[in-house]
Amino acid sequence: xxxxxxxxxxxxxxxxxxxxxxxxxxxxxxxxxxxxxxxxxxxxxxxxxxxxxxxxxxxxxxxxxxxxxxxxxxxxxxxxxxxxxxxxxxxxxxxxxxxxxxxxxxxxxxxxxxxxxxxxxxxxxxxxxxxxxxxxxxxxxxxxxxxxxxxxxxxxxxxxxxxxxxxxxxxxxxxxxxxxxxxxxxxxxxxxxxxxxxxxxxxxxxxxxxxxxxxxxxxxxxxxxxxxxxxxxxxxxxxxxxxxxxxxxxxxxxxxxxxxxxxxxxxxxxxxxxxxxxxxxxxxxxxxxxxxxxxxxxxxxxxxxxxxxx
Numbered sequence: 001x002x003x004x005x006x007x008x009x010x011x012x013x014x015x016x017x018x019x020x021x022x023x024x025x026x027x028x029x030x031x032x033x034x035x036x037x038x039x040x041x042x043x044x045x046x047x048x049x050x051x052x053x054x055x056x057x058x059x060x061x062x063x064x065x066x067x068x069x070x071x072x073x074x075x076x077x078x079x080x081x082x083x084x085x086x087x088x089x090x091x092x093x094x095x096x097x098x099x100x101x102x103x104x105x106x107x108x109x110x111x112x113x114x115x116x117x118x119x120x121x122x123x124x125x126x127x128x129x130x131x132x133x134x135x136x137x138x139x140x141x142x143x144x145x146x147x148x149x150x151x152x153x154x155x156x157x158x159x160x161x162x163x164x165x166x167x168x169x170x171x172x173x174x175x176x177x178x179x180x181x182x183x184x185x186x187x188x189x190x191x192x193x194x195x196x197x198x199x200x201x202x203x204x205x206x207x208x209x210x211x212x213x214x215x216x217x218x219x220x221x222x223x224x225x226x227x228x229x230x231x232x233x234x235x236x237x238x239x240x241x242x243x244x245x246x247x248x249x250x251x252x253x254x255x256x257x258x259x260x261x262x263x264x265x266x267x268x269x270x271x272x273x274x275x276x277x278x279x280x281x282x283x284x285x286x287x288x289x290x291x292x293x294x295x296x297x298x299x300x301x302x303x304x305x306x307x308x309x310x
Contacts, residue, residue, distance in 0.1 A: 040055050048085070148219070149261060155199050186240060195240070218233075228251065
């Protein structure tokens with residue numbers, strides 16, 4: 001089946017094919033064009049067969065244009081009307097020639113009609129799904145850990161396989177030495193040692209050290225290494241993790257403050273999540289309820305074709 005250019009692609013193609021010698025210098029980005037403030041019954045064009053095209057017609061056409069073409073339609077309204085009239089005329093010519101009733105036109109129209117109606121039905125189903133406020137509250141309570149956030153302080157002990165003496169006159173620690181140091185510091189902390197004091201004296205992370213060990217406020221959905229996420233979200237407020245190995249060092253992570261994002265901040269997320277769940281359930285059920293009788297094992301490749309293909 002041949003593919004046909006979607007509506008209003010002609011306009012884009014015309015502009016794209018403008019010879020370089022005729023093209024104007026590239027202008028500075030213009031502000032977004034706005035819809036003309038005209039009443040829907042205002043006639044904005046009359047086509048050669050006498051058909052009137054109103055502002056209301058334009059608004060409806062604009063609404064179904066691909067997003068990349070909507071601004072083109074408003075910026076160059078005369079070109080849009082010309083192209084709309086041209087495509088309208090072509091479609092009338094095709095119908096007059098019976099191209100909508102012969103192959104491949106008939107099959108193409110059937111395919112795109114089915115595809116468009118399917119998309120309209122799916123969108124209608126999404127729009128019609130309701131989520132009650134009580135459902136949002138219940139979902140928040142059930143999944144509250146998703147909205148946990150932990151303010152983390154950290155001590156970082158670096159290691160390296162390179163034994164070259166640094167500019168400070170010290171050799172870098174090996175991995176075993178770094179782990180042993182981190183383990184010793186952990187024992188001091190759990191014995192009542194001042195975490196911030198130990199940060200300032202030992203951490204190799206200059207950025208967090210300068211902020212008394214403040215590392216980050218982490219959420220379960222943040223893009224952090226799994227080992228760090230697992231360690232942080234297993235801690236209660238005030239607890240310090242076992243040494244967490246990373247490619248170039250060990251972290252001691254303290255849950256300085258554990259809070260939860262309030263419902264007011266995540267209500268829209270939960271609303272969308274519940275709608276998505278409803279939609280997925282409906283879509284799966286509708287698909288499973290669609291029955292097909294497969295009558296040709298040969299077509300499905302389950303048995304060899306006969307010489308005649310019958």
